Amino acid sequence: xxxxxxxxxxxxxxxVDRDRGVLAELSSPDTRGHAELIGDYLREAxxxxxxxxxxxxxVAVGMGPGPFTGLRVGIAAARAFALGIRRPxxxxxxxxxxxxxxxxxxxxxxxxxxxxxYWSRYGAADELGLPVRLEGPALAKPDDVPTDxxxxxxxxxxxxxxxxxxxxxxxxxxxxxxxEPLYLRSPDVTLSAGPxxxxx
Amino acid sequence: xxxxxxxxxxxxxxxxxxxxxxxxELLANVIASSMDEHxxxxxxxxxxxxxxxxxxLGPTLDEAxxxxxxxxxxxxxxxxxxxxxxxxxxxxxxxxxxxxxIATGTPLYAVNxxxxxxxxxxxxxxxxxxxxxxxxxxxxxxHTSLLLVRDLxxxxxxxxxxxxxxxxxxxxxxxxxxxxxxxxGPQIDRAAEGGDPRAIxxxxxxxxxxxxxxxxxxxxxxxxKTAVARWVEQKRDAGEDVPLADVAASxxxxxxxxxxxxxxxxxxxxxxPRLLLGGGVVANARVRELxxxxxxxxxxxxxxxxxxxxTDNGAMIAALGAQLVEAGxxxxxxxxxxxxxxxxxxxxxx
Ligand SMILES: [Zn+2]
Numbered sequence: 001x002x003x004x005x006x007x008x009x010x011x012x013x014x015x016v017d018r019d020r021g022v023l024a025e026l027s028s029p030d031t032r033g034h035a036e037l038i039g040d041y042l043r044e045a046x047x048x049x050x051x052x053x054x055x056x057x058x059v060a061v062g063m064g065p066g067p068f069t070g071l072r073v074g075i076a077a078a079r080a081f082a083l084g085i086r087r088p089x090x091x092x093x094x095x096x097x098x099x100x101x102x103x104x105x106x107x108x109x110x111x112x113x114x115x116x117x118y119w120s121r122y123g124a125a126d127e128l129g130l131p132v133r134l135e136g137p138a139l140a141k142p143d144d145v146p147t148d149x150x151x152x153x154x155x156x157x158x159x160x161x162x163x164x165x166x167x168x169x170x171x172x173x174x175x176x177x178x179x180e181p182l183y184l185r186s187p188d189v190t191l192s193a194g195p196x197x198x199x200x
Numbered sequence: 201x202x203x204x205x206x207x208x209x210x211x212x213x214x215x216x217x218x219x220x221x222x223x224x225e226l227l228a229n230v231i232a233s234s235m236d237e238h239x240x241x242x243x244x245x246x247x248x249x250x251x252x253x254x255x256x257l258g259p260t261l262d263e264a265x266x267x268x269x270x271x272x273x274x275x276x277x278x279x280x281x282x283x284x285x286x287x288x289x290x291x292x293x294x295x296x297x298x299x300x301x302i303a304t305g306t307p308l309y310a311v312n313x314x315x316x317x318x319x320x321x322x323x324x325x326x327x328x329x330x331x332x333x334x335x336x337x338x339x340x341x342x343h344t345s346l347l348l349v350r351d352l353x354x355x356x357x358x359x360x361x362x363x364x365x366x367x368x369x370x371x372x373x374x375x376x377x378x379x380x381x382x383x384x385g386p387q388i389d390r391a392a393e394g395g396d397p398r399a400i401x402x403x404x405x406x407x408x409x410x411x412x413x414x415x416x417x418x419x420x421x422x423x424x425k426t427a428v429a430r431w432v433e434q435k436r437d438a439g440e441d442v443p444l445a446d447v448a449a450s451x452x453x454x455x456x457x458x459x460x461x462x463x464x465x466x467x468x469x470x471x472x473p474r475l476l477l478g479g480g481v482v483a484n485a486r487v488r489e490l491x492x493x494x495x496x497x498x499x500x501x502x503x504x505x506x507x508x509x510x511t512d513n514g515a516m517i518a519a520l521g522a523q524l525v526e527a528g529x530x531x532x533x534x535x536x537x538x539x540x541x542x543x544x545x546x547x548x549x550x
Contacts, residue, residue, distance in 0.1 A: 035291040039298035039308075039534030046302070053303045068247065069288045072254050073295035079258050080296035084272060084303025181254065187247035198429040199437075 001051060003042075003059045003081060004163030007034045007074030008066025008094040009110055012159030013041035015049035015056075018167040022160035023049035029156055031111075034073035042077070058087045060166035062094035062157055064182035065110070065118040065137045075181055090166040091177040095120040097162035098154045099131035106150040110157075112139055118184060119145045128172055130165070139184040204276035204525040207264070208518025209257075209300075211293030212285025212313045213342045214238060214249045216256035218264040219515025221522050224322045227268035229508060229515040232256035239382045243372050244341060250288040257296050264514070275306045277531070279521025282310035282549040283542030285342065290538030298534055307531035309521040310549035312542055313512075314338055315356055317478035318349050319520035320509040331501070333472050335359075337463040339487070340479035340512065341368030341383070344459075346417045346466055347544055349476075353523050358544045359466055360417025363406070367455055368481050370421035374428050374451050378444060388448045389485050395449030397486075402427050402454040407461065416469075417462055424454055456490045463491075467500050476503040480511040524548055 001023075004014040011034050012027035024045045028037055046053065061078035064071045082089045095108045099122045109119045120136030145151070169176060203223015210217035216232040234252030238244050265272065280297035283290055294310070301308035317338045321330045336347040344362040349355070365373070368385060375384030380391060405420030406412075428451050435442045463475055475495055481487055482504060495502040509516060529548060536549040 033537070035294045036535055036537040038295050039302065042299060042302045043534060053305070069250070069291060072250060072288070073291050076254055076257060076292045076295040077299035079254075080261070081299040081303040083258055083261055084300045181251075183251075187245055187251065197433060198426050199433045 001056050002090065002163050002166055003056050004159050004166065005059065005074045005078045006062030006094055006097065006157045006159045006162050007038070007070045008062045008064045009155065009157050011037040011041060011074070012157060013038070013045045014160040014163045015045050015051050016160060016163030016167060018171060022164065023051065025160040027156060027159055031070065034070040038073055038077050042081070053085050056085060056087060058082065058090050060090040060092055060163050062097060062162055063091045063177050063180065064094055065112070065139070065184045066094060067113050068183050071181055071183070089179060090170065091179045092162050092166055093133065093137060093177045093182065094157045094162070095137050096131050096133060097157050097159070097165055098152060099133070100161045100165040102152070104150065106152045107146060109145055109151055109153045111155070116140065117142050117145060121146065121149065128168065130168060130174065137182055137184065204522050205270060205274055206277045206279055206518045206522040206525060207275050208279040208514040208516070208521055209293045209297050210281045210313070210316070210512055210514045210517045211253045211257070211289050212281045212283070213289060213512055214244045214252070215512040216253045216260050217512055217514035218260045219513055219518040220264050220268040220270060221323065221515060221518040223522055223526065224519065226323045226515055227270065228264040229513050230260050230264040230267060231513055232260050235383060242376050242382050243369065246286045246288055249286060250292055253289055253292040257292060272304045275304065277307045277309055277521055277525050279309040279311050279517045281313045281316065281517050282536050283313060283539035285313055285540060287538050287540040290540065294536070294538050309524050310532040310536045311517055311520045311524070312544060312547050314343065314345055314347065314544050315352065315547045316516040316520045318347065318476060319352060319523060320478060320505045320516035321476055321503055322523065323509055323515060323519050324505060331474055334474035334476045334503070335463055335466045335470070335472050336476045336478060337459060338478045339367045339459060339481035341372065342366055343479065344419045345544070346463060348466070348470060348472065352520070353527050353529070353547055356544045356547055360415070360419065360462065362419040362421065363415065364420050364422040365425065367419070367421055367459065370425050370455060371481070373425050377429050377432060378447065385481060385484050388452055391444050391448035392452050392486070393445065395445030397449040397453035399443065399446035400431060400450040402450055404454055404458045404461070407458060417466055419458065419462065421455065424451070452484070452486050456484070456487045459487060460490050460494050464494055464498060464500065467498070473499065474501045474503065478505065478510050482510040483507055
């Protein structure tokens with residue numbers, strides 16, 4: 001059984017089981033309030049699933065892409081939860097969770113704010129029904145996203161699917177994502193040329 | 201006597217701090233700083249700090265538990281800084297603390313960063329009790345605040361704070377215009393050695409009679425910074441050498457003078473014969489020295505926690521959490537967020 005967390009868009013928490021599917025799932029499309037929601041969602045998801053933290057075998061987490069402030073809340077929570085139960089973190093590319101369950105090729109698009117989007121291109125699902133990401137995730141202006149495949153525009157990352165994808169990857173010995181947040185943007189800082197004059 | 205075993209998480213600025221205390225006994229105080237990453241920008245960049253917190257938190261937690269020699273399941277409580285501070289940075293700690301609390305079934309206390317600085321004093325090795333009421337002067341790159349603390353967990357009042365730059369920021373900015381690297385505090389200290397603190401009379405913000413009505417205990421350092429810049433530019437424009445030691449010493453004197461003048465005015469006005477210092481600027485030699493001289497001259501008891509407990513750290517958050525636990529306070533709910541402007545009257549966030 002896995003706990004699954006994703007805050008790359010809204011806030012989502014689920015408890016999933018390889019055999020029994022999604023046992024509990026809570027999610028909010030609110031793109032703010034990640035830090036406020038995450039605690040109640042974690043407790044509620046475990047309660048609804050009737051699962052104690054010690055019964056979990058790991059914590060799946062969406063690594064983005066996502067706007068950074070919210071994204072970090074879920075990753076911080078997943079890492080701390082995993083540390084708390086001494087079980088591993090299972091990092092997943094959040095777009096893969098959106099693509100999981102689809103069989104046809106497509107381009108997953110999510111909101112990156114500042115009039116930009118994140119996108120990833122997927123081929124047809126593989127023989128196990130797992131998503132095959134061919135390009136991305138990448139950051140682009142909406143007009144620059146490829147249009148040669150069906151667009152899958154998702155306001156939400158289905159966190160139950162994210163958990164089930166993590167279960168499937170581990171069941172089949174497939175690699176997980178890298179354990180680092182997919183910010184896809186540099187911090188907004190410019191190196192200044194030095195102190196400005198104060199006298200004219 | 202043993203108090204509650206509490207782990208504290210602090211991520212309000214650029215230090216990822218995890219501390220563990222048993223009551224008033226310090227067991228571990230581990231800090232990962234992203235200061236070096238900010239050096240090239242000349243100041244703390246919030247997004248850079250928040251990214252660094254996320255990477256540092258797990259290893260810092262592990263190291264603190266190892267140094268303290270305790271297991272997570274032994275903890276009586278977890279405490280975390282809810283504010284004030286940088287919102288994105290605070291959220292990393294808040295998210296992690298909530299998850300850790302649920303994963304381990306440990307009660308969670310969301311606490312105030314500034315009151316945490318005062319709480320650090322209960323961890324002193326000499327075990328002298330924190331005597332109350334006390335005036336507390338908390339000065340760092342992120343805050344400059346003057347508090348009246350009547351009770352650590354139930355009665356803290358904000359007397360004044362900076363209306364523009366924090367004192368630590370002023371050190372950074374003046375260091376930069378003098379061509380010195382970041383962080384500015386230790387650089388200015390070094391440059392000031394042998395300098396004459398009375399060589400240049402830089403302005404003392406909000407100390408004029410007309411300002412004292414509304415801003416008796418408030419601070420302002422932006423005018424001082426501009427005055428230093430103007431003075432240095434005039435010298436350079438005139439083709440003269442800038443007497444670095446004198447400028448650094450005079451600037452530092454102006455900061456220390458205004459900090460201590462206001463803090464001691466509060467002690468006098470309110471009849472409180474105690475002053476406690478906290479925050480990273482306490483590392484500044486002249487601030488400490490002037491505090492010692494002036495409090496001694498006025499018969500005011502001065503408390504300065506060890507420097508490792510003055511800069512932002514998790515142990516002070518754990519110590520405040522332990523005080524709340526010992527007083528029988530209920531844990532915070534799970535709905536609190538990161539509050540970048542959390543008032544000092546909110547010692548514990550609901
Ligand atoms: Zn501080």
